[in-house]
Amino acid sequence: MGNDPWPNTVAAKVIASYIHLKFDLSAADLMFFNPPMGAMPFFNNSASKEIRHAELALVAGKMLRFLTDLRIPLEAGKTAAQAHAALLAAMEEETGLSSEMAVAVDEHYRFVDEEDA
């Protein structure tokens, strides 16, 4: 009984690409199998949630810096701090789906496939 795949959006592919480049994880496997957050290579399953909060906040911040480097604009009315909070909330759920990262990013940033929407 597998999970539904990641959404087929540019946001999802860009985030999967970042995770591939940073952690050498297959982007296709990540998007198709949609593993839980607890199986992500940056998730420290042994640590207390207090330490994990700092570690995941750091990873979330670096992902958003990557998007900022690429000059991907925020959605109207959204802020980078809100995007960080949403991405971090998705990451902290050990049993939550990894696709929630792509959803959180897509809700706050405007990618090229949304320009005509």
Add this chain to the structure above:
Amino acid sequence: MRSTTRFVACALALLGCGAAWSAEPSSGTALSAQEQATLKKYLAALISARSQVLDLKYIEPDANGDNAGWGVNYKWNASKDDADLAEDQRSHHFVLKKLSYDFNVQGSYAFADTSNNADLSTIKAAVRLERGDFGKLDPQEAMGLAIQQCVRFIAPPTASAEQRREFDRQLQKCEVDSGVDALVRNEDSASYYWVDFHGGVEGNQDYSDSRTLFGLSGAYAFQPSRGLEQYNVLDFPFRLLRNAFSTAQSGYTAPFPSVLLSVERLDASDDDVRNALTTKDTYTRANAEIAFNTIVATINQQVVRFTVSYRYFHEFSAPQAIKDADLDHFDYLNATLRFPAKMLPLVESDDFELYVAYTTGQLPFDQRSDKAFEVGFSTNFKWIADVLAQ
């Protein structure tokens, strides 16, 4: 309609006494104890999936086959924050500054005679300051457009392993052609820390034994750039393995070990366990944790990783009775090796990852038993689990 009735009957039977189920099986449909336990777990997961606050769980019997039953984990959080994440005008770093107020209730409750295997409940309020420096910005607008246009029309990955390989090949071509591979490989160092002032209550499941507390905590995490990773001493053996097995393209650098420090003042006048030993019911406790997470090897874009955490708790100026009972300090270690299930094609598993964990020690909130956390080796690798169980 008929199947709904049957489902409800099954659910009620499972929620009730397992023995009663076994004593009155319907004709030819008696379930084994293992099947009942499995069904109960699925039922708990089904019910819990509808709630963000409650998580119903089925607690397995102990070694004697006793104390099984139903329990519930609960957590509720309310917070308000004021945050800013933007380019710092002086350093051109991407910096987060955040002030948050947090109220958190979480714990577990086991019904009837069931043993609660996570016997800690807490109510805490905190004021927290957080700061993250995610490195110097390197604006690349053309690169951003190029990667988006390139990945936009790649067909999504499917169940076909061959198609997924093709997806990865096309994506990697986009990464190289647009230049984002070099951008990620040359990422700057980044750091994150938080400090908080907190207060609250911690206790057993119904707070009949409880301690009020207030204190200061802080945690720090650091991700080095490639130039600084050589100073990550704890990662040295893993870096050797990783470099031997991984492709040279990876932008991975292991984070430095993260640290947590906390000092708390506690009032344990409602803690019967402590009161039985000493009349000194207020004391100061320090807590330190060091945690580390690294990739051991990447084989065909599948990651083998290692996580470890060591926690130490110490009560300052503890009375002799507390020292004699060995309750003035606690330590706890958990280390886990994790690898993708599909790395072992002959092993059948519903899990994305398989793990083997080793746990030793005890946390201070579980003074009456060693059941709060699984001690020794544990795994979700069925074959190894069977060997360990023996």
